Amino acid sequence: MKHLERTVEQARRLCRARGVRLTPQRETVLRLVYGSARPLSAYEILDRMPATSRRPAPPTVYRALDFLLEQGLIHRLESLHAFIACHHPDQPHNGQFLICTGCGRVDELCEGHIDQSLQEAVDASGFRTQRPIVELLGTCVSCRNNAD
Ligand SMILES: [Zn+2]
Ligand SMILES: [Zn+2]
Structure with a gap:
């Protein structure tokens, strides 16, 4: 709390x-x-x-x-x-999210260099992004451990 x-x-x-x-x-x-x-x-x-x-x-x-x-x-x-x-709203970013398809847990990565290189690649392609969000679906550590 x-x-x-x-x-x-x-x-x-x-x-x-x-x-x-x-x-x-x-x-x-x-x-x-x-x-x-x-x-x-x-x-x-x-x-x-x-x-x-x-x-x-x-x-x-x-x-x-x-x-x-x-x-x-x-x-x-x-x-x-x-x-x-978002736990760091003071720094503007798009963020990348790790979404566990097992338990629904979501963690945010905040790697500025990913935002930046993605933006450069997108700009170079001439595409205009509306919602530049990276979402990665997979299995979190605790779900992986439970599966073992
Ligand atoms: Zn964030
Ligand atoms: Zn999980």
């Missing part, structure tokens, strides 16, 4: 420094994504929103997700249609 508070505090600081607002609604969505051990789909996030007197409409949650994506506080995993927290 301590870690969650630290991460939320970091997000608040980043937003303040950028002059954007981490509204209570956005912070609630951020906490759900940060607090989950696994990537969450938009439906799961909607489902887990606290049942206050005014339950947020789906568009509100989607807008909050868009905001968090824009600020680099979360990433969207295309292959899973799910969102995952």
Whole structure:
């Protein structure tokens, strides 16, 4: 829980420094994504929103997700249609993700040189990337150990 508070505090600081607002609604969505051990789909996030007197409409949650994506506080995993927290949102990056098909665990690699050489190769091809995300499907260490 301590870690969650630290991460939320970091997000608040980043937003303040950028002059954007981490509204209570956005912070609630951020906490759900940060607090989950696994990537969450938009439906799961909607489902887990606290049942206050005014339950947020789906568009509100989607807008909050868009905001968090824009600020680099979360990433969207295309292959899973799910969102995952970013643990170094202060440095802009696209990131590479190791997705375990056994247990669903996802780890983010943050190798700037991969982003960079990928971007150079893409630029050279004339292709325009919309969502430059690298997702690697495979088996995590603990699933591999369990299989032995
Ligand atoms: Zn990241
Ligand atoms: Zn696994």
